[in-house]
Amino acid sequence: MNEKLILHEDPISGNCYKIKLVAALLKKRMELHSYSVLKAETRTPQFLKFINANGRIPVLQVGDRFLPESSAACFYLAEGSRLIPEDAFDRADMLRWMFWEQYNHEPNVATLRFWLAYVGEDSLSEIQKSLVPGKKIAGDDALKLMDDHLATRNWFVGESITLADVALYAYTHVAEEGGGFDLSFYPAIKDWLKRVEAEPGYIRM
Numbered sequence: 001m002n003e004k005l006i007l008h009e010d011p012i013s014g015n016c017y018k019i020k021l022v023a024a025l026l027k028k029r030m031e032l033h034s035y036s037v038l039k040a041e042t043r044t045p046q047f048l049k050f051i052n053a054n055g056r057i058p059v060l061q062v063g064d065r066f067l068p069e070s071s072a073a074c075f076y077l078a079e080g081s082r083l084i085p086e087d088a089f090d091r092a093d094m095l096r097w098m099f100w101e102q103y104n105h106e107p108n109v110a111t112l113r114f115w116l117a118y119v120g121e122d123s124l125s126e127i128q129k130s131l132v133p134g135k136k137i138a139g140d141d142a143l144k145l146m147d148d149h150l151a152t153r154n155w156f157v158g159e160s161i162t163l164a165d166v167a168l169y170a171y172t173h174v175a176e177e178g179g180g181f182d183l184s185f186y187p188a189i190k191d192w193l194k195r196v197e198a199e200p201g202y203i204r205m
Helices: 014-025 045-050 070-078 088-119 126-150 163-172 187-197
Strands: 005-009 031-034 059-062 065-068
Touching: 005 014, 014 070, 014 088, 014 163, 059 070, 065 070, 070 088, 070 163, 088 126, 088 163, 126 163, 126 187, 163 187
Parallel strands: 005 031
Antiparallel strands: 005 059, 059 065
16 A cells, blocks of 8 residues: 545534544554535535545545545555454454444444534524434434443453444444433443543544
């Protein structure tokens, strides 16, 4: 992997942070190009034409190629590294947790953080306000499932940190921003967060 790496990102995004954390843990150099989602900078004609026609970040640029979606970018950076298990079942289980994060965890935990900490409750639409209680319940359900899983093990898959932990760490460790969630109810998660933060190369969001 000798091509220049550029991450098109918004610094407040946990999905972007995942990629930066993987790169830091693996000591990979990556240039950062920042955009503001709140200012719709990923919806400009130039961004849509040259970076991502879907108008979203993160996008990992590898040379002159562009790879959207945080899980895909993390997998690309980590291929052949200690963050991807050698065992086929563990590798699939890692992917299972990454898919689950995007389907069950991120739409609730991350969305409430964005709405409450960055958009502001008073600025939410009536539809968004009506969705807050349901997202709170679903987010707490996701955190409880994680806490139960971590109650008997140190990592989500296998005996060391993998992409599953990175993917779930990103939005979990900031879940309390905006008042959406209280991590004191999840002691196993709190201990796991400390283990992630003790990893060599760890960087803060």
